Amino acid sequence: MKKQHVLNCMFSAWYPQFKHVSIKSKVLPCPKDFHDYLMSDGSLVLPQSDTDDSSDDENVGENNEREARVPHFPEFNSKVKDTIEELGGNVFPKLNWSSPRDATWIAFNGSLKCSCPNDVYLLLKSSDYVTHDLTKPFSGCADDGQDSIEVQYELVLRKWRNVIEGMEFRVFVRNRNIIGISQRHYTNHYPHIDKMKVEIQQEIEDFFKEHIQQTFPDDNFIMDVYRRKEECILVIDFNPFGESTDPLLYSWEELHASNDVPVAVPLAEDGDACLGIAQCGLLRYVKSSLGILPNPMHMHRMPQDFLDLRSGADVNKLVDFLQMERQSQDKNSGNKNK
Numbered sequence: 001m002k003k004q005h006v007l008n009c010m011f012s013a014w015y016p017q018f019k020h021v022s023i024k025s026k027v028l029p030c031p032k033d034f035h036d037y038l039m040s041d042g043s044l045v046l047p048q049s050d051t052d053d054s055s056d057d058e059n060v061g062e063n064n065e066r067e068a069r070v071p072h073f074p075e076f077n078s079k080v081k082d083t084i085e086e087l088g089g090n091v092f093p094k095l096n097w098s099s100p101r102d103a104t105w106i107a108f109n110g111s112l113k114c115s116c117p118n119d120v121y122l123l124l125k126s127s128d129y130v131t132h133d134l135t136k137p138f139s140g141c142a143d144d145g146q147d148s149i150e151v152q153y154e155l156v157l158r159k160w161r162n163v164i165e166g167m168e169f170r171v172f173v174r175n176r177n178i179i180g181i182s183q184r185h186y187t188n189h190y191p192h193i194d195k196m197k198v199e200i201q202q203e204i205e206d207f208f209k210e211h212i213q214q215t216f217p218d219d220n221f222i223m224d225v226y227r228r229k230e231e232c233i234l235v236i237d238f239n240p241f242g243e244s245t246d247p248l249l250y251s252w253e254e255l256h257a258s259n260d261v262p263v264a265v266p267l268a269e270d271g272d273a274c275l276g277i278a279q280c281g282l283l284r285y286v287k288s289s290l291g292i293l294p295n296p297m298h299m300h301r302m303p304q305d306f307l308d309l310r311s312g313a314d315v316n317k318l319v320d321f322l323q324m325e326r327q328s329q330d331k332n333s334g335n336k337n338k
């Protein structure tokens, strides 16, 4: 994998050519003040929202202090706001390559659906994937370190669609041929995939031949697609053909060893077909709940105890927490009375 392959998968590089088969989106080049904000360390501070009332006398002192730290990029902020409106009021955000998928837990609605600029900034500032785009986009490239490339950073806002995750697939392309297709969310078992495996595969192959095979700038790449409804495939994203992209139900060993022919059916060590994972032609999918793998996004979640406390789901934890609070207050008031 070379830097040029990564650059060809940058959103603004592929979108103009394939927008007729993708989700409506806008690309906003990041000005320096916004880029500085994304790069800045320290505690997370969101820009002041339009509804903040800074004329309130009681808050003047506090506001002056806050203003020193509050990020300020009013021009870009109003562009983001207008673009959200233009795209129907709800958007899915990403930077040049990555969405803040690992930060979903921090959003108030527990999703990447953003309806105002601050929703977007909160996700971007909380995501390690976005930081990776900003700090080492070419890591893993054979020519990383040679001829440094100045990346023009961009905020991508995509019209929010209610994507049905069981209808998303990742397509592995080598020498302009599909060598494998994997269900995109491999930590779930979707019974409909097994029922529709022949149609799904055929439609993806037809779509690839008609729109992508001869036009994408590289011979090797990975394409994410969404089967929105029968005979309607959309491109969600392109990713470089290399270890930085998750091989999902495949392994990089298999993909590299395939010698441009479709990857064979997976076998367990004892030579039997892998439990719970099936392959029909090019399409690999989870056939039963035995094939479900752990969800890597759970690594990024808030600890379960916090979630239970927040939702009040576990009464015993709430009681323990209140008792701890009480003890600490008693201790503090005891200290003060000394």
Ligand SMILES: Nc1ncnc2c1ncn2[C@@H]1O[C@H](COP(=O)(O)OP(=O)(O)OP(=O)(O)O)[C@@H](O)[C@H]1O
Pocket: 023, 092, 094, 097, 098, 099, 100, 101, 129, 158, 159, 160, 161, 162, 163, 165, 168, 184, 224, 236, 237, 239, 246
């Ligand atoms: N416009 C949208 N509206 C709603 N959900 C979306 C939209 N675009 C993408 N998604 C959802 O978010 C997921 C991740 O999107 P995308 O592939 O663009 O992110 P990514 O960061 O490039 O992921 P990866 O690191 O796997 O390449 C998709 O699989 C899809 O479920």
Ligand SMILES: [Mg+2]
Pocket: 097, 098, 237, 238, 239
């Ligand atoms: Mg991607």
